[in-house]
Amino acid sequence: MKGMFAALILIASHACAVYGQTDSVMMERxxxxxxxxxxxxxxxxxxxxxxxxxxxxxxxxxxxxxxxxxxxxxxxxxxxxxxxxxxxxxERGKQEQAYVVTTGKPLQVLALGGSVATPLDGLEAEVVEVELLSDLRKHGDAVAGKIVFVNKPWDESIVETGVAYGLNSSQRSRGPAEAAKLGAVAYLFRSLSSSPDDDFPHTGGTRYVAGIDSIPAFAISAVGATLLSQTLKEDPSTRVHLANQSKWKxxxxxxxxxxxxxxxxxxxxxxxxxxxxxxxxxxxxxxxxxxxxxxxxxxxxxxxxxxxxxxxxxxxxxxxxxxxxxxxxxxxxxxxxxxxxxxxxxxxxxxxxxxxxxxxxxxxxxxxxxxxxxxxxxxxxxxxxxxxxxxxxxxxxxxxxxxxxxxxxxxxxxxxxxxxxxxxxxxxxxxxxxxxxxxxxxxxxxxxxxxxxxxxxxxxx
Ligand SMILES: [Zn+2]
CATH class of the missing domain: 3.40.630.10 (Zn peptidases)
Incomplete structure (x- = not known):
């Protein structure tokens, strides 16, 4: 009886040790x-x-x-x-084109996923720059006929980059409809890139809203966005050329x-x-x-x-x-x-x-x-x-x-x-x-x- 009890304790403690050990041994393997x-x-x-x-x-x-x-x-x-x-x-179609009209300076862009096309030879317009879509209303009638450019820099202080992405990604999806409501002809969105030195545009999905015009929508590289913003400060009447041929099939x-x-x-x-x-x-x-x-x-x-x-x-x-x-x-x-x-x-x-x-x-x-x-x-x-x-x-x-x-x-x-x-x-x-x-x-x-x-x-x- 005594011996059996001791054996049971032994089995119990052995089983316990082996239980944790088994997992760590398996994980090593x-x-x-x-x-x-x-x-x-x-x-x-x-x-x-x-x-x-x-x-x-x-x-x-x-x-x-x-x-x-x-x-x-x-x-x-x-x-x-x-x-x-x-x-x-x-389908994205032929490669997009974008440049500052006065200087001919190219801008790196990608159509946002789901975007409609510009006319075949592109479109050209002045630009309204904001950081937040909610600031667009301040510009009122001045938005009509222009390209809305949302230029909100990435928050580099956030270690978890997914959180920084999430802070701004809704402006990518909601932007074209918000801009079109005020009569904009195209939407240009600063890429959701964690690097300010990045000259690659980052695409991603966007959405249109039934009953509101669908306007062409693009992501512009972080470097391109900074350059365009500076250009606009020097000359607010700067015009940008945009062209893409994307379509739903x-x-x-x-x-x-x-x-x-x-x-x-x-x-x-x-x-x-x-x-x-x-x-x-x-x-x-x-x-x-x-x-x-x-x-x-x-x-x-x-x-x-x-x-x-x-x-x-x-x-x-x-x-x-x-x-x-x-x-x-x-x-x-x-x-x-x-x-x-x-x-x-x-x-x-x-x-x-x-x-x-x-x-x-x-x-x-x-x-x-x-x-x-x-x-x-x-x-x-x-x-x-x-x-x-x-x-x-x-x-x-x-x-x-x-x-x-x-x-x-x-x-x-x-x-x-x-x-x-x-x-x-x-x-x-x-x-x-x-x-x-x-x-x-x-x-x-x-x-x-x-x-x-x-x-x-x-x-x-
Ligand atoms: Zn994924």
Whole structure:
């Protein structure tokens, strides 16, 4: 009896020690495997160099879908399939042109996503400069017939660049309609770039409002914006020439790509992981979001290679059309809801492939506190991943999450410093991604996936 009691204590304490140890040993194996045998970087090389940028509805976006599907089919998933998605297709057309009429000085611009075209030979007008759209009203009638130029510099004091981006991004989407209301003929928006020395324009989505004229809308580089602002100070009657030939080309049938790794204990409980496969139509969509798709795929592949058997079903989703419509995420959510699926957790990667810093967690404060207490220490000391804070899910998870308010959601957060220097520009190419940083992110994603699969029942209890 006494001996048995001692043995029980021994088993209990042993089990306890092994429990924590098992996780840290597994994470070491994941990190080693990701650095030594990871494929995300090579997958990314193919996606960016052989396929290239891939705006939703384009042939390249569909090529990325088909190639991703074949990648997944070469891994031991039980099921790989495409989910039909209809997307509106917008085409940039011939390269935009912009210059200061008096000096001929060129300005670097990109049409904003969704923009209508100027007349074929362009348009020319005087410019009204403001920092905020709300200042436009002060100019009243003076806006009619002119180009509205919103020139709000990036707030460099904010370390988390996503916050600085968010402070000003609504002026990109609302601007053309606000300007058109006052009779403006075009909209020129200072690029959302974190660097004042950046001469690349950053595109991004914009919107028109029914019943208000649609006017051509452009992003101008930070350097161009500063130059134009100085020129206007010297001569307020300065005229600018703008030309683009963008247009909407109807709807196109395309797809989300989905792969399922069946759970051994709870096959009906699903952990979703993934990111968007489309990109803007400049650069190569490397950080946004080649790293997110190839990284999440490689995270699963890493666990597979280690002989791991998931308890819950792990479902990889490459969403279509995050950049200009989120129709893929809408479809995923509708379908999952119609099927009555149990989407217990989600991980999204759509913030670049820089060195991993942690995860934002959409959940209650007590669950986040539990994760901080039990999982953060496993990442923090050895792997330099320490951000586990309550926050927003990614865009796609946020959209389908409207149907699943109780899903525990994680938004992968790599280092934010350089992301908005290249975001939505011609600079977002394969060469801007570092292999070691990317594979470190893969290891962090695979580790979180492993911990969720092993312990989700304990989170917040
Ligand atoms: Zn993205």
């Amino acid at each position: 994941i990190y080693t495997a990701s650095f030594e045998q990871g494929q995300a970087y090579e997958y990314l090389r193919y996606l960016t160099k052989k396929i290239g940028h891939r705006i939703a509805g384009s042939q390249k976006a569909e090529a990325a879908v088909q190639w991703s599907k074949s990648l997944m089919e070469n891994l031991p998933f039980e099921k790989v399939y495409l989910q039909d998605v209809e997307v509106p297709y917008w 109807g709807t196109v049938a395309t797809h989300n790509v989905v792969a399922e790794w069946k759970g051994t204990q709870f096959p009906d409980q699903i952990i979703t992981i993934g990111g968007h496969i489309d990109s803007w139509d400049v650069g190569e969509g490397a950080h946004d979001n080649g790293t997110g798709t190839m990284g999440t795929l490689d995270a699963i592949r890493t666990l597979m290679r280690l002989g791991y058997k998931p308890r819950h079903t792990i479902r990889l989703v490459f969403y279509m059309n995050e950049e200009n419509g989120v129709h893929g995420a809408v479809k995923y959510g509708e379908q999952a809801k119609a099927n009555g699926e149990q989407l217990i957790a989600a991980i999204e990667s759509d913030a670049g492939g820089f060195a991993p810093r942690g995860f934002d967690i959409k959940s209650s404060a007590d669950k986040v506190a539990w994760i901080q207490q039990h999982w953060k220490p496993l990442f923090e000391q050895k792997f330099w991943v320490s951000r586990f804070l309550q926050g927003s899910p990614g865009v796609d998870s946020g959209v389908w999450g409207a149907h699943f308010p109780n899903t525990l959601m994680f938004n992968f957060r790599p280092d934010p410093h350089r992301y908005f220097d290249i975001h939505h520009t011609a600079k977002d190419v394969f060469e801007a991604v570092d292999r070691r940083e990317l594979q470190s992110g893969v290891a962090a994603l695979a580790s979180l996936l492993y911990l969720l699969d092993q312990h989700i029942e304990k989170v917040g209890r």
